[in-house]
Amino acid sequence: MTAPLLTLDKVCKRFLVRKNFFGSGRRWLTAVDQVSLVVHQGETLGLVGESGCGKSTVGNLIVRLLAPDSGEIIFDGRNISTLSGQALRAARAKMQIVFQDPYSSLDPRMSVGAIVALPLRVAGLYQGTLLRERVISALAEVGLGEDSLERYPHEFSGGQRQRIALARALAVQPAFVVLDEPTSALDVSVQAQILQLMAELQARHGLAYLFISHNLNVVRHVSQRTAVMYLGAVVETGSTEDLFTSPAHPYTQALLASVPVADPRQRQNLARLKGDVPSPLDLPPGCGFHPRCPLAFDLCTKEAPQWVRIAPGHEVACHLHQ
Amino acid sequence: MPYLILASATKSTLPAWVRELGLTLRILSRNPSAVLGGMIIMTMAFLALAAPFIAPYDPIMLSLPDRLQSPGSAHFFGTDELGRDIFSRILYGARISLTIGLLVVGVAGITGSLIGAVAGYFGGVIDNVIMRCMDVILSFPALVLALSLAAAMGPSLVNAILATAVVMIPKFARLVRGEALAIREMPFVAASRVAGAGHLRIIFRHILPNCLNAAIVLATLTLGDAILIAASLSFIGLGAQPPTPEWGAMIASGRKFLMDQWWYATFPGLFILVTVIGFNIFGDAVRDVLDPRIRR
Amino acid sequence: MTGPTNTILQVKDLSVGFETHQGPAHVLDRVSLAVQKGEILGLVGESGCGKSVLARSILRLIPSPPGVLLGGQILFGDQDLLKLSEKSMRALRGQQISMIFQEPMTSLNPVFTIGHQMREVVRTHKPMTKAQANAFCCSMLATVRLPDPANVLQRYPHELSGGMLQRVMIALALACNPALLLADEPTTALDVTVQGQILAILSELATAQNLAVIFVTHDMGVVAQLCHRVAVMYAGQLVEEALVHDLFAQPAHPYTQGLIASIPGQTPGQLQTIPGSVPSALQPPSGCRFHPRCPKSTVHCTLHTPQLLTVADQHKVACHQAHNRASV
Numbered sequence: 007m008t009a010p011l012l013t014l015d016k017v018c019k020r021f022l023v024r025k026n027f028f029g030s031g032r033r034w035l036t037a038v039d040q041v042s043l044v045v046h047q048g049e050t051l052g053l054v055g056e057s058g059c060g061k062s063t064v065g066n067l068i069v070r071l072l073a074p075d076s077g078e079i080i081f082d083g084r085n086i087s088t089l090s091g092q093a094l095r096a097a098r099a100k101m102q103i104v105f106q107d108p109y110s111s112l113d114p115r116m117s118v119g120a121i122v123a124l125p126l127r128v129a130g131l132y133q134g135t136l137l138r139e140r141v142i143s144a145l146a147e148v149g150l151g152e153d154s155l156e157r158y159p160h161e162f163s164g165g166q167r168q169r170i171a172l173a174r175a176l177a178v179q180p181a182f183v184v185l186d187e188p189t190s191a192l193d194v195s196v197q198a199q200i201l202q203l204m205a206e207l208q209a210r211h212g213l214a215y216l217f218i219s220h221n222l223n224v225v226r227h228v229s230q231r232t233a234v235m236y237l238g239a240v241v242e243t244g245s246t247e248d249l250f251t252s253p254a255h256p257y258t259q260a261l262l263a264s265v266p267v268a269d270p271r272q273r274q275n276l277a278r279l280k281g282d283v284p285s286p287l288d289l290p291p292g293c294g295f296h297p298r299c300p301l302a303f304d305l306c307t308k309e310a311p312q313w314v315r316i317a318p319g320h321e322v323a324c325h326l327h328q
Numbered sequence: 329m330p331y332l333i334l335a336s337a338t339k340s341t342l343p344a345w346v347r348e349l350g351l352t353l354r355i356l357s358r359n360p361s362a363v364l365g366g367m368i369i370m371t372m373a374f375l376a377l378a379a380p381f382i383a384p385y386d387p388i389m390l391s392l393p394d395r396l397q398s399p400g401s402a403h404f405f406g407t408d409e410l411g412r413d414i415f416s417r418i419l420y421g422a423r424i425s426l427t428i429g430l431l432v433v434g435v436a437g438i439t440g441s442l443i444g445a446v447a448g449y450f451g452g453v454i455d456n457v458i459m460r461c462m463d464v465i466l467s468f469p470a471l472v473l474a475l476s477l478a479a480a481m482g483p484s485l486v487n488a489i490l491a492t493a494v495v496m497i498p499k500f501a502r503l504v505r506g507e508a509l510a511i512r513e514m515p516f517v518a519a520s521r522v523a524g525a526g527h528l529r530i531i532f533r534h535i536l537p538n539c540l541n542a543a544i545v546l547a548t549l550t551l552g553d554a555i556l557i558a559a560s561l562s563f564i565g566l567g568a569q570p571p572t573p574e575w576g577a578m579i580a581s582g583r584k585f586l587m588d589q590w591w592y593a594t595f596p597g598l599f600i601l602v603t604v605i606g607f608n609i610f611g612d613a614v615r616d617v618l619d620p621r622i623r624r
Numbered sequence: 625m626t627g628p629t630n631t632i633l634q635v636k637d638l639s640v641g642f643e644t645h646q647g648p649a650h651v652l653d654r655v656s657l658a659v660q661k662g663e664i665l666g667l668v669g670e671s672g673c674g675k676s677v678l679a680r681s682i683l684r685l686i687p688s689p690p691g692v693l694l695g696g697q698i699l700f701g702d703q704d705l706l707k708l709s710e711k712s713m714r715a716l717r718g719q720q721i722s723m724i725f726q727e728p729m730t731s732l733n734p735v736f737t738i739g740h741q742m743r744e745v746v747r748t749h750k751p752m753t754k755a756q757a758n759a760f761c762c763s764m765l766a767t768v769r770l771p772d773p774a775n776v777l778q779r780y781p782h783e784l785s786g787g788m789l790q791r792v793m794i795a796l797a798l799a800c801n802p803a804l805l806l807a808d809e810p811t812t813a814l815d816v817t818v819q820g821q822i823l824a825i826l827s828e829l830a831t832a833q834n835l836a837v838i839f840v841t842h843d844m845g846v847v848a849q850l851c852h853r854v855a856v857m858y859a860g861q862l863v864e865e866a867l868v869h870d871l872f873a874q875p876a877h878p879y880t881q882g883l884i885a886s887i888p889g890q891t892p893g894q895l896q897t898i899p900g901s902v903p904s905a906l907q908p909p910s911g912c913r914f915h916p917r918c919p920k921s922t923v924h925c926t927l928h929t930p931q932l933l934t935v936a937d938q939h940k941v942a943c944h945q946a947h948n949r950a951s952v
Binding site: 110125 | 516529
């Protein structure tokens with residue numbers, strides 16, 4: 007088994023939040039709590055969870071838009087957790103990110119050609135006609151023609167803008183791309199086109215993806231392995247098949263049961279879980295899920311659960327399995 | 329891989345900025361304030377540019393026998409106490425006023441925008457220090473500060489322009505700082521950062537171009553103010569020096585003769601009034617058009 | 625089950641346009657549909673298909689410039705809503721026809737408590753004292769299963785989560801026992817576990833109060849789980865209408881087929897896509913609006929717009945190919 011491309015080891019990130027206007031009552035918001043993940047070359051790891059679970063923060067930490075408070079991030083053999091400046095730039099060269107909102111992830115004042123060329127310019131890899139050719143070929147790979155070079159983002163639809171964002175990410179030929187909800191803002195038919203495009207690009211270039219999404223159907227379709235997050239912590243990881251057919255954590259079970267299936271013959275009870283997702287400012291003691299867990303017992307309110315391996319490659323953090 | 333058909337295939341081959349300008353002008357042409365203000369501005373600009381060709385007399389040549397003539401067919405706006413044709417002086421004065429306005433707004437706009445972008449982008453201590461300096465400037469009434477600066481630097485037109493520009497800088501700084509605060513949170517800035525772009529590149533490539541719309545609106549609205557302040561400085565004697573036919577200076581000279589020779593001070597005053605109003609209502613219309621158009 | 629006396633709302637040939645800088649855009653083109661008492665009608669389509677415009681047009685919420693009514697009727701009982709005065713419409717809204725929207729946070733005023741706003745709405749429609757209004761609001765919040773209603777009434781909107789706010793909006797919408805509820809993507813902005821709760825509440829209340837619901841969404845899964853009947857829209861036109869089981873078992877229109885096949889996990893193997901993208905409302909394609917993207921289009925489809933015709937029991941479709949198959 008070759009070494010993984012990306013390893014996260016007990017990464018934590020907290021944000022300081024001011025409770026009221028005058029700055030008194032400062033509280034810590036735990037966005038990411040002891041998260042450990044592994045992504046291998048050429049594979050897609052799905053990261054699912056609902057709002058406030060910290061999955062986007064994990065994505066931002068990996069590309070070092072944020073620095074972790076503790077824990078390590080090791081990419082391509084190098085520990086990038088505390089790097090900065092030129093060293094960070096060099097270590098990050100093989101990593102890219104695509105964001106959720108196609109309308110604000112492209113600078114409205116730059117032409118498409120300039121947008122795709124910017125990472126190349128920064129890296130100083132190409133100049134002049136070579137640069138232009140590289141941009142044209144990146145755009146061609148995502149299905150956009152040469153005439154889009156001089157156009158501006160507002161002339162394109164949401165799906166086309168995500169293609170431009172993909173072209174920008176791929177122009178520098180990365181090994182790993184963080185996809186932060188890349189199709190959540192798109193219509194379902196457009197989403198299908200973009201997912202197909204991403205799969206083709208992955209096969210052609212041997213890319214590894216971290217696919218962050220709240221849409222379980224999509225994650226099931228694109229990832230080989232999946233991790234489920236709740237309130238800043240990973241609660242279960244495993245191969246996508248294992249996770250979706252035999253989910254071990256009560257939250258994963260409830261999450262899967264809540265997804266409406268597009269088949270009217272299978273009428274579900276969609277309201278499996280009571281209550282709302284609690285605020286990350288007020289983490290419940292013990293296991294973060296216990297207030298909503300239908301199977302919680304006394305230990306769950308006192309102690310945070312440890313990781314347990316219940317099958318090869320399938321791990322869960324839940325007292326029920328210990 | 330087959331190329332996809334772009335949903336909105338534009339047939340035009342003009343560069344994008346030309347098309348954008350055309351669309352803006354078309355929208356503006358339906359706005360009555362924009363049309364009126366625009367016509368005033370264009371008239372003034374025309375008069376300023378054409379002054380050497382349409383001015384009937386030399387603006388600074390004396391002609392004492394003709395002194396203090398009332399408006400008539402020979403002298404449309406009458407003459408001043410040295411016999412100079414007021415109409416010609418006003419035409420040349422338009423050149424001066426408009427140049428002053430453009431220079432002031434240019435200097436203040438560029439400097440203020442840079443300052444504001446740096447403050448908004450970096451935040452923290454840098455932001456605090458810069459904005460407190462801006463607050464110091466803002467705490468003085470504009471005219472008073474311009475006056476003090478011009479007096480300290482010595483009476484001349486260039487100093488009046490500089491003093492007025494300093495007074496206008498904080499407005500641009502505040503505006504661009506606010507925009508920068510919003511823009512730096514945008515995903516496209518994050519994407520550039522991940523690609524390895526440094527601070528300077530982000531400020532010049534992302535922050536400043538996206539503040540352009542707001543800055544243009546402020547510039548249009550500030551032009552009128554700039555002309556007014558510069559004219560006030562000249563009125564006091566700290567700006568344009570005689571024999572320069574600047575409107576404010578003309579009003580100052582004409583003050584003594586106001587009772588019997590009303591035309592001397594009135595016409596320059598009227599021109600200042602109309603020009604400033606023109607810029608103001610045009611600026612209001614431009615703001616209505618440019619600001620809500622976040623997305624097409 | 626579907627008789628003329630059971631029909632709550634009937635939209636006939638509704639056409640709506642928008643004035644834009646680049647000319648008139650046809651947003652709705654001769655849309656006709658009907659809703660029965662007690663049924664949940666799903667209105668599905670992707671962005672730009674006009675489903676939100678249709679829902680808002682029923683309550684006349686589209687501002688008149690730039691919106692333009694180009695024709696049609698909306699019959700509620702025996703009244704044409706498009707011909708009513710604004711005063712009569714205001715009496716109707718909230719009383720007989722209610723609406724809930726996608727973003728509950730923007731439907732509520734952030735500077736007033738929930739209780740204040742609910743009492744205001746309730747007392748506008750039914751005169752009562754403050755104490756009576758409080759009690760009434762508490763009971764309404766209990767029907768939408770909000771824990772501790774008295775506490776909720778004292779909270780401000782920003783203190784509640786999206787799911788709780790949406791329940792408050794549902795309670796408000798149903799306060800006066802309307803006959804019809806319009807729901808414009810009410811769960812799109814919510815987490816999936818919360819969405820499940822909201823859908824369960826809506827389903828229960830609709831049955832309990834014999835409420836007709838028009839549920840606008842882009843999520844076929846929600847449609848399959850919640851609705852009795854489905855209407856599919858594309859580029860401003862209604863392209864298919866059927867009972868939910870029939871729609872998923874035998875979708876007749878190629879767009880519906882493509883839409884269902886695009887859902888990841890729906891068909892085993894390769895994900896199906898619909899090539900191309902939604903046409904601009906300013907220049908819709910000639911003939912059938914779907915023909916540039918349709919794998920089954922013929923020359924006839926590019927020239928003639930298909931009508932919405934019945935091809936099976938309660939199953940209508942606007943597609944030449946489907947019509948041919950049905951008549952064979």
